[in-house]
Amino acid sequence: MTLEIDVTIKLKQGVADPEGENTKKALNLLGFRAVRGVKTMKTFKIEVESQDEEKTKREVEEMCKKLLANPVIHDYEINVVKREG
Amino acid sequence: MTLEIDVTIKLKQGVADPEGENTKKALNLLGFRAVRGVKTMKTFKIEVESQDEEKTKREVEEMCKKLLANPVIHDYEINVVKREG
Numbered sequence: 001m002t003l004e005i006d007v008t009i010k011l012k013q014g015v016a017d018p019e020g021e022n023t024k025k026a027l028n029l030l031g032f033r034a035v036r037g038v039k040t041m042k043t044f045k046i047e048v049e050s051q052d053e054e055k056t057k058r059e060v061e062e063m064c065k066k067l068l069a070n071p072v073i074h075d076y077e078i079n080v081v082k083r084e085g
Numbered sequence: 086m087t088l089e090i091d092v093t094i095k096l097k098q099g100v101a102d103p104e105g106e107n108t109k110k111a112l113n114l115l116g117f118r119a120v121r122g123v124k125t126m127k128t129f130k131i132e133v134e135s136q137d138e139e140k141t142k143r144e145v146e147e148m149c150k151k152l153l154a155n156p157v158i159h160d161y162e163i164n165v166v167k168r169e170g
Contacts, residue, residue, distance in 0.1 A: 034133045039130040041128040042128070
């Protein structure tokens with residue numbers, strides 16, 4: 001079966017998010033004064049062949065640790081969003 | 086009231102995603118051979134003061150058009166994820 005898994009990488013609480021802060025400033029300057037804050041996150045949508053969903057989720061956790069996230073500054077979330085076949 | 090709105094920016098169908106392709110290659114090289122494809126997306130989590138949710142959603146759509154997304158290559162999705170106050 002093919003799984004579609006969303007891995008969302010976000011900055012840990014307390015880590016500066018200059019891209020988010022500058023986006024907020026730019027939105028305020030463009031006239032969107034009601035915007036109080038902006039945070040940025042990144043999502044990897046991964047398509048994986050899988051016989052065993054639990055095993056695949058553990059593998060995706062390995063992928064986060066080895067490549068996708070930096071454990072010093074990032075938290076991550078793993079969600080299976082689609083199952084096919 | 087304060088709304089927390091997630092704006093997800095993704096590449097339109099058919100637009101090349103070199104970051105996703107290279108992430109897939111790297112995962113395969115690291116031994117994750119079951120990975121068939123990787124796509125990347127970006128999310129802006131926006132905190133907005135709002136009296137009127139529908140009006141705020143239209144404003145966020147304006148933000149996408151003016152700053153957050155490039156209509157030539159991006160699609161976007163707007164989701165209210167939290168209401169406070």
